[in-house]
């Protein structure tokens with residue numbers, strides 16, 4: 001994350017004595033990507049972060065694929081997913097490959113049901129789209145408030161906890177687990193890392209942790225760490241959020257989808273103009289409300305396309321999408337490599353002459369084929385692949401909850 005940020009107290013020079021008021025020394029920790037060479041931060045702990053009292057393997061989390069591999073377009077209805085549970089441990093896997101996994105969760109928001117453990121994903125960066133709900137992401141880096149439409153970027157290794165606002169909307173989170181680092185697209189940055197003029201967002205749109213609270217408490221504190229495709233429990237002998245200060249380029253951050261500045265043209269612009277993030281083996285794009293193409297003969301709906309060398313996944317964050325019928329808020333469509341897809345019947349015609357769209361959607365394109373997770377079958381619309389010819393399906397309007 002190429003913006004330098006600092007919170008709390010830090011010594012004037014790194015790796016030098018930094019004394020506590022009682023004369024002891026704060027414990028310095030480097031945390032970052034790729035060992036000592038990627039983006040990193042230096043944190044100063046009240047207690048060493050290494051004082052683990054016990055460890056145990058909790059469970060395996062390797063995702064299992066739907067055995068039915070018949071190539072077809074798929075549609076999943078997250079409105080029918082289970083309600084409640086932990087935002088970190090209660091997720092339903094939907095799609096996955098070696099590079100990226102997409103999961104969904106509607107966690108509890110009541111204060112008494114919030115996670116008591118601290119969570120760290122050690123094998124993936126997490127990109128979390130907050131479709132509904134608001135709260136605060138707490139971490140060793142401080143508090144990062146979030147709300148509807150936010151993308152939260154939680155790099156691997158960052159210990160965190162969600163605190164949802166019980167007065168807000170019931171939370172709905174779409175989680176992407178990325179084996180590679182989640183980052184700004186390279187073409188948006190200059191050689192110094194700064195976002196260029198013409199990029200669809202700027203540094204001013206990036207929100208960073210703003211409030212650091214130091215917890216100097218001894219006791220048993222439960223950490224859950226995802227590593228080796230499973231969950232591991234560690235008990236630490238002190239509160240892990242005991243940092244008095246930090247600085248660097250590695251921390252959780254937020255970007256709201258409505259701060260994405262759409263790029264429009266005289267005729268239809270291809271999906272890369274909507275790109276928001278890149279990872280290894282995938283990209284994430286934001287389809288936001290915008291004026292339509294302005295040539296009088298333009299067809300604003302996308303042309304049919306064969307997405308060779310990529311699978312396309314869309315999460316619909318509103319019930320409107322220019323090229324689709326029969327989708328609802330929370331729908332997830334998967335258009336795999338190997339079959340063309342395009343607008344539903346009537347949608348291309350309906351788009352001609354239209355002046356704007358209010359659609360809001362998050363797209364993840366993976367470069368390697370995705371597998372459907374077994375758990376997603378329970379919320380699948382099984383006839384979606386016929387929806388381009390099936391008039392009954394074209395009027396499909398499933399009940400929402």
Ligand SMILES: [Fe+2]
Nearest residue numbers: 305312335341
């Ligand atoms: Fe597409």
